[in-house]
Amino acid sequence: QVQLVESGGGLVQAGGSLRLACRASGTIFSINAMGWYRQPPGRQRELVAAFTRGDNTNYADSVKGRFTISRGNAKNTVSLQMNSLKPEDTAVYYCNAVVPVPGRDLEVWGQGTLVTVSS
Numbered sequence: 001q002v003q004l005v006e007s008g009g010g011l012v013q014a015g016g017s018l019r020l021a022c023r024a025s026g027t028i029f030s031i032n033a034m035g036w037y038r039q040p041p042g043r044q045r046e047l048v049a050a051f052t053r054g055d056n057t058n059y060a061d062s063v064k065g066r067f068t069i070s071r072g073n074a075k076n077t078v079s080l081q082m083n084s085l086k087p088e089d090t091a092v093y094y095c096n097a098v099v100p101v102p103g104r105d106l107e108v109w110g111q112g113t114l115v116t117v118s119s
Contacts, residue, residue, distance in 0.1 A: 002026040002108045004095045009113030012085055016117075020080040022095030022110060028076060032105060033098040035069060036080045038091035038115075048093065049080060062088075085117045 008020040024031065035050020035058070049059045049069040057069060068081045078095065095110035 002028055002097070002099055002106075004097060004108055004110035006093065006095045006110045006113040009093060009115045011116045011118065014085060014087055014117055014119050016085050017081070017083045018085065018115060020082065020093055020095075020113060020115075022078050024076040024097055024108075028099060031075060031097050031099055033096075034071070034075075034078050035096055036078070036093055037096055038089075038093045039112075040088070040091040045094065050096070051078065082115070085115075087117045087119050089115060090117050091115060 003025050004022055006020060006022050008018060010018060012018055033050060033052050036048040037045050038048050039045040047060055048063055049067055051069065051071055052058050059067065066084045070079045071077065092112040092114050094112045097108045099106045099108055
């Protein structure tokens, strides 16, 4: 049983900053990938930033140069520093992890944390 818990969302004015945090708990032997997705109102969930297999990072073009993903030493935590926020960043942000289980990789999602950026 693996759980992800996000924190750090809130309301911020355009140009401001927020820092999101996610912690994975439960029986975890390894995590193949971990990162952040978001779902703006009325739109599909999309990748924001993630650590992928091989510890590479992947950022959405829309956040490059503004957002930075980081991982704790134990590699069961991940943070997202969001700077120069724009109204179009408004979304529910979800932590995601890919965990190996017998026969497959399991996608695990947090409950989400709301980020609202006002103009």
